[in-house]
Amino acid sequence: MDEFQEFMKEFYKFTGIDLQSYKRPQMERRLNSLRVKHAFLDFRSLSHALKHNSDLLSEFLDRMTINVSEFFRNPERWEALLPHLQQLSSGRQLKFWSAACSTGEEPYTLAMLMEERILRPFQLLATDIDRKVLQQAQTGEYKVSQLEKIPQAYRSKYFTEGAGSGIVKPILKKSIQYRLHNLLADPYPVSLDLIICRNVLIYFTDEAKKQVIDGFARSLNPGGLLFVGSTEQLLWTEENQFQSVSPFIYRKV
């Protein structure tokens, strides 16, 4: 077993996060740059430090994957999702999950579209593995430059803006619940009508991605939707579990 494998094994023991499910070259590069930045001679000493230093562990989680997100990311894809949302069975509150939601732009985008375009009652669970980004999501405060892609009418209605920043109003926050969740280890919510999971599957090995997609298929109601990122088409499971309804949007069979 090489040094990095030893490190991954040790890391799993004290965090429950299985780094082996992530594509190794990217992961090793990112974590090596963290090791060099903090002048640890090898991964063994980094591992030891991570066990005892929660700030370092938090920085480590930040490094593992990119946390970047944005409001209305790929707007044409959101627009393509709307007719499928309209078609979801009616007469009850819809249940949505934004998995790996990072700093909250994705769940807030969905919530604005539900309020303004779909006009149906819904509850939305937003999760991420990283406690720090979830806290930012819950606070809902963004720099004005981050709000630029939000249509002006939505921006005035759902944000209180001050000097240089804007904060999400409680009327939008009320339907979103935030929770810490590891897609590779924790149980998934069930009876869902929509799962949005974008720009995280790309970091996983093929095997881990398949495991996550199978889990999503079990979580969705028949006819429920899965919305993935722009480079994350489904391959294996598509034929028997999902039907493609639009690029990057799938319906559970």
Ligand SMILES: C[S@@+](CC[C@H](N)C(=O)[O-])C[C@H]1O[C@@H](n2cnc3c(N)ncnc32)[C@H](O)[C@@H]1O
């Ligand atoms: C690039 S962001 C995606 C944000 C948002 N979905 C979007 O597309 O704009 C990737 C997120 O995946 C999260 N993540 C990485 N591994 C994860 C895992 N095993 N379980 C849950 N979230 C994870 C990271 O913390 C990060 O916030």
